[in-house]
Every structure is written in C-alpha cells, then in structure tokens.
Amino acid sequence: MADDLIIEALRVEAQGTPLIADISVRFAPGQLTAIVGPNGAGKSTLLRAMAGVVPAQGTIRMGAADLTALRPAERARRLAYLPQVHELAWDISVADMVALGRFAYGAAPGRLSAEDKAAIDRAMAATGCTDLAHRGVTSLSGGEAALACLARVLAAETPVLLVDEPVAALDPANQYRVLECLAALAADGRTVVAVLHDLSLVAQFADTVLWIGGGQLAALTPATHDAFAQHVPALFTREPVFASDGSSALYFRRSQST
Numbered sequence: 001m002a003d004d005l006i007i008e009a010l011r012v013e014a015q016g017t018p019l020i021a022d023i024s025v026r027f028a029p030g031q032l033t034a035i036v037g038p039n040g041a042g043k044s045t046l047l048r049a050m051a052g053v054v055p056a057q058g059t060i061r062m063g064a065a066d067l068t069a070l071r072p073a074e075r076a077r078r079l080a081y082l083p084q085v086h087e088l089a090w091d092i093s094v095a096d097m098v099a100l101g102r103f104a105y106g107a108a109p110g111r112l113s114a115e116d117k118a119a120i121d122r123a124m125a126a127t128g129c130t131d132l133a134h135r136g137v138t139s140l141s142g143g144e145a146a147l148a149c150l151a152r153v154l155a156a157e158t159p160v161l162l163v164d165e166p167v168a169a170l171d172p173a174n175q176y177r178v179l180e181c182l183a184a185l186a187a188d189g190r191t192v193v194a195v196l197h198d199l200s201l202v203a204q205f206a207d208t209v210l211w212i213g214g215g216q217l218a219a220l221t222p223a224t225h226d227a228f229a230q231h232v233p234a235l236f237t238r239e240p241v242f243a244s245d246g247s248s249a250l251y252f253r254r255s256q257s258t
C-alpha cells in the first residue's frame, strides 16, 4: 500500500495576506477526496501548493519523504497535477502531448519504451482520446483539450493525482467517464484529490470531502448526506435538497421571485 499524503500547517500568502491558512490534512490511498468550497475559497491554491507549483510554508510529505525536498523528476513519479487552466501553445499532436506525461521516466515523444507506450494508450483510452491521437492540440475543442490534458496527467501513473476541476468543460457523459475513471484509480489504491463544483457528482463519486472557505479548512468528512446538510449551507448559504429517489442527486431550490 502506498504512503499517505500528509500536509501539515500548509500556508500560502500573497503580499502578506494568507490565501491558505495553516491547513493540516492526511489523504489516504484508496480514497477519492473532493475539495469543495465557493469561488475564491482557496481550492486551486491549496492544490497548487500541494503540487509544489506555488511557494508555501509547512510540510508536504508522503510517508517519511518530504516532497518539497525531492528533485522534480522524483516528485513527478509520485505526484501528478492537472491545473485548472490548460495552456496549449505548441501545436504538437495529442499523442505527443500525452507522452510528455512520461518525462519523469526519461521518456520523450519519439523515445518511448513499451511501458511508456502502454501507459499512454491506457490514459488515452480512459479519457476517450484515442481517436484524437493525431490531432494538433491547438485545434481541439475546450472539452477535447481538457480530456487530452487529463490523459497526459494519467499517463504518469503516479500514486497521487491532484486534479483541479477536471470535468468543468465536459459534457455530462464525459463528466461521468472521468469521475468513473478517477474513482476506479482510487479504488485501485491511488490517492486522488479533485476540486469539484458539482455537488451531485461529489455525492456520487467522492469518498471524502475537504470543505474549504476563506482559505481555511472547514472540515474533512465522509461524503454523506449529513455532511452535505451541515457544510453546504455554511459555505454556500443555500440549503441543499436531496432527490427523493434515494440517488445521490443534490440540488438547490430556485429562489421565489417577489
């Protein structure tokens, strides 16, 4: 079993203002954790700090290994990160971009081992990108680009996956495809942490929810109805309504006009 991902007293500041205020959490392998909170709550900043792409105070470790002290290639073999915004400036093929996910293993497009090729094929199949393999990335639609970027992250086959709004640009079927894929990776023993806004998808797929508001950890809970009933009104100032059919569907009632 892989080690827990542990963050202790994680703090991110901008011009002296805390964006993330001393958050300590332990993420267990085998769990899909959703980070949930309002716009501007600090979800992306927390994920970016955990990925080591913004300066942060505190500790980020896997078991005894301090992730911040590892060389980039070593860290990239343990942890893969999907940013919220994808910038696709080079017009390389989708297959070559996904191959970049294997750089930490010494791979490069045109220099791929059988293991690299198999991981790339798995990632493209899991995200439904196989038919896009020879397309230039700058010609992709927003949803296609999001799937291709996720494939690049999955191709790294790391024990930890940090993904920021992986389904925001996707149609409903692809949202399910991606969440089923992330849940399956978690069930397979990976540590998966995803920023998600759709509470029904969170209720359906997440094992654990990290509730965050104003840069502060509100709670880390199982994804139960009780937890939604407690934390959704506190963070979003609206009462969630659960579908009466026993499903995980969860919505807000439309305000009455006066």
Ligand SMILES: Nc1ncnc2c1ncn2[C@@H]1O[C@H](COP(=O)(O)OP(=O)(O)OP(=O)(O)O)[C@@H](O)[C@H]1O
Residues within 6 Å of the ligand: 014, 019, 037, 038, 039, 040, 041, 042, 043, 044, 045, 046
């Ligand atoms: N470099 C920065 N300098 C100043 N403020 C910043 C900086 N980066 C982020 N912020 C602010 O920190 C807060 C948290 O931003 P963050 O992107 O983490 O929010 P979020 O929870 O991911 O929001 P969203 O749901 O809108 O994507 C926001 O108010 C944002 O404006």
